[in-house]
Amino acid sequence: MxxxxxxxxxxxxxxxxxxxxxxxxxxxxxxxxxxxxxxxxxxxxxxxxxxxxxxxxxxxxxxxxxxxxxxxxxxxxxxxxxxxxxxxxxxxxxxxxxxxxxxxxxxxxxxxxxxxxxxxxxxxxxxxxxxxRRELSDGGSGIIKKLIGASPVMERLREDILDLGQADGHVLIDGETGTGKTLVAHALHAVGAKAGKKFVLFSCAAHDEATLAKRLFGPIGDGDQLPLLEEARGGTLVLEDIEALPQTLQARLLSWMNEQGTPAETRIVAICNLQEQGKTCEDALRPDLYYRLAAMKITIPPLRQRGEDILMLFQRFAEQFADEYGCDAPEVSAQEAAQLLQAPWPGNIRQLVNVAERAVLQARRGSGTIASLLMADNDETQMTVTTEGKPLKEYVEAFERMLIDNTMRRHRGSIVNVMEELCLPRRTLNEKMAKYGLQRADYI
The missing domain is CATH 3.40.50.2300 (Response regulator)
Structure with missing residues (x-):
């Protein structure tokens, strides 16, 4: 031994x-x-x-x-x-x-x-x-570290990626628009055995049937260019908008997958973008292809289900844009935090990034509110309530965590300054930081 x-x-x-x-x-x-x-x-x-x-x-x-x-x-x-x-x-x-x-x-x-x-x-x-698993979930792959969030649904998502990433089968990814499906496909490749091999990304919605057939199966006829299934040999081929693949090509893809056997030399990761239209990938794909892909399926959670991750992400994006534009990130009030948590976020992460950037630009001009940005993006009657209603206690805790996090960042981990600004005794501050998983070393 x-x-x-x-x-x-x-x-x-x-x-x-x-x-x-x-x-x-x-x-x-x-x-x-x-x-x-x-x-x-x-x-x-x-x-x-x-x-x-x-x-x-x-x-x-x-x-x-x-x-x-x-x-x-x-x-x-x-x-x-x-x-x-x-x-x-x-x-x-x-x-x-x-x-x-x-x-x-x-x-x-x-x-x-x-x-x-x-x-x-x-x-x-x-x-x-x-x-x-600890190495990967702590960001050992680099990409999985970008899947930010401490909510239970994000913890489960990272676990699913680690589990399926190290398996051999093909994978189906679905979820609402803007939830980060392509990022998850990258993460699946990065944590698996094919991490050092080819990673090829292709959108099935960007081409007509004849072009799709040539690009996927060949012959290409353009010098040294290979069909995608050959180009990705031994690695991962990500097919975005798999629902746009015509039925005849779905049958050819399934035949090719069956010929590969198990374990598959080349992994197919199919991304479906139908969920937000009230349909599912199952409606658009041949049943035999759907069930072959859905044997390993990941559904990305919508932003509205991620609780205080919303505030964490908003703050992260706002700080990035503030650095880019050379100004301070906007302070978020308790009312604005509640509005961010209650918004329906139909555009998910993509929409949140957009709102964070505009909030920074507004703050730089000294005008505007986060509420006005949310109203511009959503119907006003939807803005204050979502179908994912949460108890008041969750809103209060989310805002409290964000407030302590912001103050710790501003004072670069100085406990004394944070205690003074928030009027908290040391023991209370320590207890709250432990409760919310905040560590002083992260701010120094």
Missing amino acids: AQAMKVAIVDDEQDMRQSISQWLALSGFETETFPSAEDALKTLGNDYPGVVVSDIKMPGMDGMAFLKRLMSVDSALPVIMITGHGDVPMAVEAMRVGAFDFLEKPFNPDRMTELTKKAANARRLTLDNRAL
């Missing part, structure tokens, strides 16, 4: 603990022993870098209760249970609860080593996958 995997040995009998520890240490493991489940729980937490070997019958917390506690902390932690003679029904129950395997006393030491090595390999794979 490149690095010794830990084994936590839990048994109330000292001789048994020592004998198991000595044997596994000779097999290359780093062992630590505990006389009780209670003692072990002080050390064994989520992401424990090893496996657990535990007796079932122990005073105090027995092995079954211990196993259930461990599974509630980390359901992927391998736990090997040691049972007495005749306790096989209990061992079967332990397997149902989540144990990796069990050994019946008296057990063969070689069998113990074999099981522990299998458990260690499974644990190493789990920890490696978790480390990869």
